[in-house]
Amino acid sequence: MRQTILAVLSLSTLAVLLTGCGGDMVLLNSKGPVAAGQSDLMMKAIGLMLLVVIPSIIMALWFGWKYRASNKDADYEPTWTHSTTIEVVVWGVPVIIIGILAWLTWWGSHKYDPYRPIDSDKAPVNVQVVAEAYKWIFIYPNEQIATVNEMRFPEKTPVSLRLTSNFTMNSFFIPQLAGQIYAMAGMQTHLNIMADSTGEFRGFSSNYSGYGFSQMRFKAYSMTEADYQAWVAAVKANEGTKVNPAAIQKGLLDQTEFASLRDGHRAKVQIEHIVARAVTPEEKAEAAKIAAEGTYPTKPHPVTYYSSVEPKLFESVINRYMSNYHGADDHATDTHANVEHAKASAEE
Template identity: 75%
Template sequence: MRQTTLAVLSLSMMAALLTGCGGDLVLLNSKGPVAAGQSSLMMTAIYLMLLVVIPSIIMALWFGWKYRASNKDADYKPTWAHSTAIEIVVWGIPVIIIGILAVLTWVGSHKYDPYKPLESDKAPLTVQVIAEQFKWIFIYPEQSIATVNELRFPEKTPVNLRLTSNFTMNSFFIPALSGQIYAMAGMQTHLHLLSDETSPAEGYRGFSSNYSGYGFSQMRFRAHAVTDAQFAEWVASVKAGKGNSVNPEAVQKTVLDKAEFATLRDGNRSAHQIKVMNETARTDLEKKLAATAKAEGPYPTKPHPVTYYSSVEQGLFESVINTYMSNYHGADHSASEAHATASQGE
């Protein structure tokens, strides 16, 4: 009995410590209507399920105590086989709870659909997001600027994210503001979010929640919700090539075009793997793979520094999607890309 008690206490303590590993319980401390609604749905579902879990735990402990070997007063009914009352409770309550959960799921799935625009008096801000290996690239088509590993937007303004990937599938997640959405090569997914207030100085945590290679743990970024005036000042500073006046730790560059975009890809192997590949390459294919790995370099061991681009090549986001389209190879997509560029200009 003593060992069992110690084991239960140890597991409880471990659970409490693990709960605090992330510091703030961000999923329960939402800063936007989408995340707040999803958090409310999650907690409601937990409370409903606890209506079954808690009584079950209590009864399991109580039955064990009541029908222990030393209790000679406990009822002994070797021929007992059925109880209508117990059957009604055991089946009825779970069915009712499942029915309520089904309704909540149906309503919540439509109300918090990531493709559903948010209602607001302010015009939405559109941001194109590209999951690169291993970093996040944010393109502001209306402002003609771009960033790496930093998302900045005005508070109380809907943000319409358009996401794709330039390598394997990734999951875009800002827990304080919204649920996660996948970014996939050759496809475009949508996500709408809004921050009710300005973010802390360090911003909200954003990251990839889907394993995509050795360097995926470095796919972390910060999302900053600022005032309208601060956002306008930041955009003007970046366009003027002085973005690091707002964020001194950022790297300021000029244009993000296809050539610059190609340099942003990280390698997917460690330095040791690359060394061994080059030392042991014998066939032409092995030498080619080793040379490619050497040119790409090792996967990152820390996030890519925040980088600002004062201008962006028009149609860059669409060109990334077209690269992976199933009918792209051998086809001329210059017309469609030109149309997308013209539409952006309008």
């Protein structure tokens, strides 16, 4: 019994430490209708499951105490084989709980579908998100501005996000506003969020994507409508640093500038390994070329503002990976066939 008590106390202490007692339990500290609904759904599911877990733990402790070797008053029934009451409880209660969880899952999947627009009398702010190595790029197509590692939007206003990736798969996550959504090369996903009040929210990638993964962090700011419009105007006027002095203000975000945002292709330890293994002149030349490309970052990319954006830059990132599926191969085949047909006609 003593060992059981110690085990229970140890698990309780561990649970308190894992939940960050006294800290900010960000997943349960929702600041928007989507995250609040998801948190409520999660707590309902946990509560339903505890209807089985808690009685099971209590009965396990109680049975161990009642039928201990020193208790001579406990009933001893070696021929006992069946109890209809127990069968109904151990099968009926879980079936009912699973049925309720199934309904909650179906309802929640539709209610909090990331593609579903948020009901509001305000028009949504459209933001295009690109996962780059290793940073987040936010393009505002209506305002014709862009940012790196920072997103701003007005409070109590829906924000419609369209996401893609310019390298490997990543997961976009602002825990206090909504669940995570994947960003994948050549594809487009959607996420709708809204903040109930002004504030600063932590965003990051929750999907490991390489050595620089830990640097894929950004800040999301919910602002008043007036402050948001003032920020947009400042960025468009190349004066974004008046709002955020730590940021870097630049001009046009075009294909050339976009390409320059890509960090090195390998981690420092990888480059050192390649250089150390290079023996032949060819290998050494290739190693030097790789070393010149630079390494992955060891700290997040500084917040950067762009006063204008090349039209359809977001779409070009998607098409870069999907050109073959958009008819590029068929177009090349048709062109080749037309050339061959023209040659044949000329020979005739």
